[in-house]
Amino acid sequence: MKKTFTYGLLVAAGSAAMSAHAQQDQDTMVVVGSRTPTQISQIPGTVWVVEREELQQQVHTGADLKTALGKLVPGLDFGPQGRTNAGQNLRGRDVQVLIDGVSISGSRSLSRQFDAIDPFNIERIEVLSGASSLYGGGATGGIINIVTKKGEAGPPVLETELGVTTGFNDSNDLDRRAAIGVSGGSERISGRIGVALQDNGRQYDASGDEIFPDIAQTDLQDNRSIDVMGSLNFAIDANQTLDVSAQLYDSGYEGDRGVYFPNLADGPVQGRNNNLLHDAEIRDGFSADREPRTQRKLFNLNYHHANLLGQNFYLQAFHREEESSFHPFPYADYEDDNANRRIDPDEQVNGYYFTTSKQDTDLSGIKALFSSDVTDSVNLTYGVDFDREEFAADNMSFDPAITDATGGLVQEGTGTSPRYPSFQIDGMSAFAQSEWWATDSLKFGAGIRQQHMDVEISDFQDIPGGENDYDVTLYNASALYDFHNGHQTWTNYSEGFELPDPSKYYGNEGQSVSDNPLDGIKTRQVELGWRYQGGDWLTQAAVYYSWSNSSIEVNENLSISQTDDKRRDYGLEASVTRYVDTHWEVGGTLHVLASERKIDDDWEDRGITDAPYPSQDTATLHVGWSDYQRSLRLQANHAWDYTDYEDAEIEGFTTLDFIGSQQTGYGKFTLGVSNLLDKQYSTAWGQRAVGFYSPTYGPEYLYDYQGRGRTYSLTWSHQY
Template sequence: MTMIPRTRSALYRAGLGTLIASCATPLLADASSYSLDELVVVGNRAPAQISQVPGTVWVLEQEALETQFKSGQDLKSVLGKLVPGLDLAPQGRTNFGQNMRGRSVLVMIDGVSLNSSRGLSRQFDSIDPFNIERIEVLSGATAIYGGGSTGGIINIITHKGEAGDTRYRTEASASSGFNDSEDRVFRAGQSISGGNDRVQGRLAVATQRNSAFYDADGDAIMPDITQTDLQYNRSLDVMGSVRLQLDDLQSLELLGQAYDSRFNGNQGVYLGPNLSTIADPEIRTGYKTDRAPETDRHLVNLNYQHRDLFGHTAYLQLSTRGEKASFHPYPYIRQNMAQSYVGASLQDTTQHNLKGLLVKHWGDWQFSYGVDLDREDFKANQMIFDTTQALQSGAMVTEEDFTVGRYPGYRVDGVTAFLQTEWQATERLRLNAGIRQRHSSLEVDDFVPTQQQIDVQRGLATGADAIPGGENSYDVTLVNAGAIYNLTASQQLWTSFSQGFEIPDPGKVFGRGSYSLDNGYYTLNDALDVDSNTLPGLKTHQVELGWRAYEASWEAQVAAYYTWSDKDTRVTDTLQIDVVDAKTRDYGLEASLAYRISDQWRAGAQGHVLRSEVKNEGDWDKKDARYASLPSAMAFVEWQDARTQVRLQGNHAFDIDDDAGNEIDGFTTVDLQASRELPVGRLGMGISNLLNNDYLTVWGQRAQMFYGYDKLFEFQGRGRTYTLSYTVDY
């Protein structure tokens, strides 16, 4: 991992810009002097030097990523282990609770947001590592990108074609803990790329097949029937891109992706006849379902750049993203067994974005301003299975009976204008400030709640009133300001203030009502009125002070932060939305140090300490352990020569608790990673959890708090796992 380049000349060469959420991969003024590999995430949405960013920046370069990926690590695990402020990752499909600095993270692919107003926590189940060139991270709240970025920004940059002869890359890997014949993971990827000075392109296909996972004792890990699992899963990622240099000033780039990750097996969790052994479940073969867990995505991203449009550099991005996320069948047990059911939801989100940016340099000043337009459509349904069959089979056989609505459908339209200014006040001091104004409108469809729909389908009721939909809107203003001071040619201080915001989930907030059953018909007594109950943008504020240094033999970065918010929304007993005082704060310190011992040896460490609190009757209490982030630390030592690299890496998550007596136990893992250049190709090797540490994942501990049934949600960490990979470029 590199925070910024290691020499002063490189420091002032690197472009810090990919235009997160505005334009992906912009070109700099002199394309012959820079490469796209030198562009990284930036807080001002325009190309800049890393020395101009008043915030914490982490760059995971291609070499570092490949070392991790080829040793068997997945995307969210790599990020959790290498980015100090980001929580260590769960091991299932969900990334619930993997926050940055205790707050939510905005995740993007080439500047296209993977977040939506309906939070599903599947942003990292979106791309195969074979298609990732580098990852760029900004820690902390930012006013520049709007909703979802209260804790930070992660921008995943994909591989692109380059001018030159046609190039091919073939990659294959296998992983196993050798506990059973089902203990295996296979990955493979193939790409073709090339082009000339006018046109460059790349096309790639990557796939991964998982079977069972085993813990340190050699026991099969319980599959996750709540947020879904990646055991017995098959993923396929097809990605293509083309870049056209229209003339000396204009360029056009198109990216297309189709990604599908779905359950592919016959292993299930047996809960006993009529759920009689739900407290003591077992894993069995013979599982069959008409709706299996799946993440199905598509993305199209078109970027245009003009380097001299009326004296400005202009960027225009048009993108569309679709996502269908289905869940595992789950038993919903009511007091009246006739109303109980086994169901699985499918949630469908479509987003369209048009973003424009103009950048103007005027002496020591730079102005970046523009407009963002976005639209999000959401709908969801719940497949209801044959309840008798499902319960008698212990939830092993779930065949569709009928399908009903799950959440009310809705549409969110947003219009945003922004202005960012930067001023080189002196040779050593640079100041910046900006403002972002967003107007959002929400349209919610009429909706009959799921339980009422089920009762009508089963003949328990003749019909039901719909909860009326409606429209409302909200406005939110975000500001930011920062300063950077160059202590020396290789050391900087910075400070900043920034705001981010989130909006409560419309799908879960609206569609609520109270009913009475009159002569077999559900009559609506009261409902949450959409028109008169606005969901506001909830602001998060952050102040940060940091220092970074890049010397000949060492590099370091340290940042202290204080983040707070003072409002939240509540749905009252009278079905109204209240904006209430709900003060929360996160404060901490994140740091990284790497030291080059010699030409071949390098060592380093990083850490993140934080405290998350909520104010209760005038006192600051610890945040609920189900949602709070765990402090963490990482240390590594690596040896490298012209052909061989070996890295030993250890990660530790510290224990946390809350004032209600809930506890999350931390854990330690050690990974050994190595690679060797062969006469043809490169061999990669890895041992994950080298010491075979036995631990319960953080999500497993949280799931037990959320749902109970300790054994059902006993998601152990994977035991010692070996990986062998081979990559050849030709």
């Protein structure tokens, strides 16, 4: 690893994902490590828990969910700030995001897993770092399980929250949020309903300039989101419980600010030297018949029987519907009508036309699991999973005459056509996991998962569809040693897999199912870890090495191909918190890794636009003070430069945040200052987007999404 020793001193300085108000001991119960409630101290792997108070502390600086998690979870990249979480990987690979065990990820990755729930409705977040097959495919880097708030027995409890965020740049530089939740019930029936509203204004960089909209993946400027989350919990008898929850989530653009292209109607011009998309500015008057939006409906049912055939039995049934729309996007109109390719400087461009897509995903499934103690020292967990995923997408075209006449501000739809091949994936899997306490200190574990997938692809344009079956067998093995003095160490071997996006894989010209059957990519990982809690210390660290025998390559037209290039990621993920007397603490996070691809028999740093995108090394450092009525926290966030094998670079940055709170008889008041030093920087996503989209789809400045400058947030929260 090229930089491990360079940053070694930072490990001593510290890294922590948990504050004094977060995880206090290793006996915290989580489900992410084994799909059944398990103490962290019993899990032979790297597990992080972000508790509600710690998450809210970050959110009260104006951060959204993905930004907050990027600063709290070692191994998870910093959030890209827009709507997308593209490039926000865990240990350099894809992460599977769940809400109460229901996958929010999909085979067609839209990178909107965190545009999924308001933090107000979150109880805690469980993170399992590293390759895993516990919940099916897509978790080659790890699993993030978002656990929602539930009602408890007792009199009604009312939660309220009001907040504002601004950088004081303009009257429209104002974000507002409001939330209310009610919970309570009896010993037999309890429930909760929470409603959260977030209404964003415009955003400005450190220079005071309005940030250009992310026309590629969309952003959260002028965005309004509403999250309605409800649950009912039934205690049927001493052994049986039934939990039912549902969610409605709607997050979409509600403004009238857009990008104005003054030269749009000046074609035809010559290729790379054309200026049709140059000199753009942000103006009022934007409207489109299809605007950026994420809509989701989720239903989840969980049944538990504590003594069915002498075993614990868990049954889960779920259904998720998701609709995602994008921003109107420019395509060059060539004489040969082939828009999706690099611009030839000598080729004539007649002009640009705009289209945008809407992509629909439905996911339904049933999971059944038994867990029992075979002997006093041996536990066996086994079960089956069934799920069906359906995907469809269409493209809306806009009237080019109206688009040109208004400089792209008015986009009037003229019709729709298929955007990608539709597909249906039926998954069926069986698994078994065993644990054996060989002594009071030493535990061994081993497991197997057999996954079968039927992939059915619809006809698309002149490309015939077809069917493809995929089978994979995945293994894991582990050992955990408890020293019974606060120290634990573990080692494990685990396997995970991913199915390359069928819509982008089969959307290529001539890429038929029969001629190019899709292969899954298996990722293998070994890990060595250690954690310690004792006295005034809370620490955890792991080194890991993961590898796979094939890679995904993004083509010039943004479709994907599968190559035989081998890939490896190896690194260090670490944390430490030091509590000083009863009021002070200091800590941070650190993740250092190398992400490489074998090209012509040589290991090279992966390209900045490879899929999934390579990660930057990151670290945070914080110092905090609290007397339980008031608190102060100063934290630094740093991302190092990343340079790939072609010398393309993602520049790093350092930002500071401040958070202070005061508890009063009228509620809790929190003041947060984000980007305290007003640092000017380009987000990691913005720099990658330049590599993806420019010059084929326009000049660099259109896609170089900037980081937000200094902002101030004031939040009031109260529980009655």
